Amino acid sequence: MSINDADFRYIRQLVKNRTSVTLAEDKAYLVESRLAALAKKTGASSVSYLLRKLRSQPFNRLHLEAIESMMITESCFFRDRHPFTTLQNFIIPELINKRQTQKRLNIWCAGCSSGQEPYSIAILLREYFPQLTSWQVSLIASDVSQTILERARQGCYNHYEITRGLSPDLRAKYLQRRDKYWQIQTEIRQMVEFIQFNLTDKWPPMSSLDIIFLRNVLIYFEVDTKKVILAKVREWLKPDGYLFLGAGETTIEIDRAFKPVQFNKTTCYQLIYS
Numbered sequence: 001m002s003i004n005d006a007d008f009r010y011i012r013q014l015v016k017n018r019t020s021v022t023l024a025e026d027k028a029y030l031v032e033s034r035l036a037a038l039a040k041k042t043g044a045s046s047v048s049y050l051l052r053k054l055r056s057q058p059f060n061r062l063h064l065e066a067i068e069s070m071m072i073t074e075s076c077f078f079r080d081r082h083p084f085t086t087l088q089n090f091i092i093p094e095l096i097n098k099r100q101t102q103k104r105l106n107i108w109c110a111g112c113s114s115g116q117e118p119y120s121i122a123i124l125l126r127e128y129f130p131q132l133t134s135w136q137v138s139l140i141a142s143d144v145s146q147t148i149l150e151r152a153r154q155g156c157y158n159h160y161e162i163t164r165g166l167s168p169d170l171r172a173k174y175l176q177r178r179d180k181y182w183q184i185q186t187e188i189r190q191m192v193e194f195i196q197f198n199l200t201d202k203w204p205p206m207s208s209l210d211i212i213f214l215r216n217v218l219i220y221f222e223v224d225t226k227k228v229i230l231a232k233v234r235e236w237l238k239p240d241g242y243l244f245l246g247a248g249e250t251t252i253e254i255d256r257a258f259k260p261v262q263f264n265k266t267t268c269y270q271l272i273y274s
């Protein structure tokens with residue numbers, strides 16, 4: 001069975017209203033396969049029955065689950081490698097130097113999905129900057145989806161996931177085997193605070209940030225939404241802080257308050273007056 005245009009438009013609108021994510025016109029197959037999985041999980045007899053239920057009820061937990069199931073949550077450890085090399089070789093050493101007096105670093109990973117990104121940062125800090133254990137390091141990771149955050153908090157990954165981006169040395173040092181899965185060591189998990197946060201809602205108060213990872217998230221939004229989000233990022237980023245975007249994302253022609261800063265193969269962004 002394939003979902004009809006009206007049902008596809010309904011799901012697109014539901015997702016858009018809640019998250020501002022625009023599902024591309026050609027994503028009907030994705031909507032259908034994810035609704036099929038949700039129907040199975042919730043005991044609905046078919047996708048059509050699930051859609052009827054969604055359409056006939058006021059917004060509730062089922063709608064949230066349907067929306068969350070549509071998110072693209074692709075991630076991996078040390079994704080694209082170069083941003084993490086830049087963090088290790090340039091940015092963390094620079095910030096350690098500059099923040100000697102306060103001994104405090106604030107890092108935020110927005111749209112963190114299943115947690116590989118914030119855990120990669122935590123592993124990098126523990127592995128290469130042991131001196132930071134005596135600092136106050138806040139590493140906040142957020143996502144709109146409660147379901148994916150629950151996975152992230154558990155920090156359990158399958159064999160395929162742990163072989164993507166993690167060297168055997170780091171795997172042996174920072175993950176523990178648990179039956180069919182490998183779990184991020186408690187000490188590393190405790191370095192990350194996961195919070196549910198919709199980038200298109202009102203932003204909660206947060207200490208100003210030294211580093212923001214906002215990678216492979218803006219790509220799903222229309223330009224006007226990107227503008228609104230980047231304007232808020234501006235308020236949260238310290239004048240000498242760094243913003244990391246995904247490889248296919250940029251602030252150029254979206255927000256002139258940012259300037260690209262090149263470190264070998266990585267482009268980061270800083271506020272123009274820094």
Ligand SMILES: C[S@@+](CC[C@H](N)C(=O)[O-])C[C@H]1O[C@@H](n2cnc3c(N)ncnc32)[C@H](O)[C@@H]1O
Pocket residue numbers: 018019020021071072073074075076079110111112113114117142143144145148197198199200214215216217220246
């Ligand atoms: C493709 S993943 C990126 C994961 C990670 N940053 C990386 O680059 O590997 C995009 C994430 O953005 C989240 N997301 C989508 N819309 C969002 C919104 N409005 N607010 C917060 N997170 C959102 C999704 O749930 C998903 O986990």
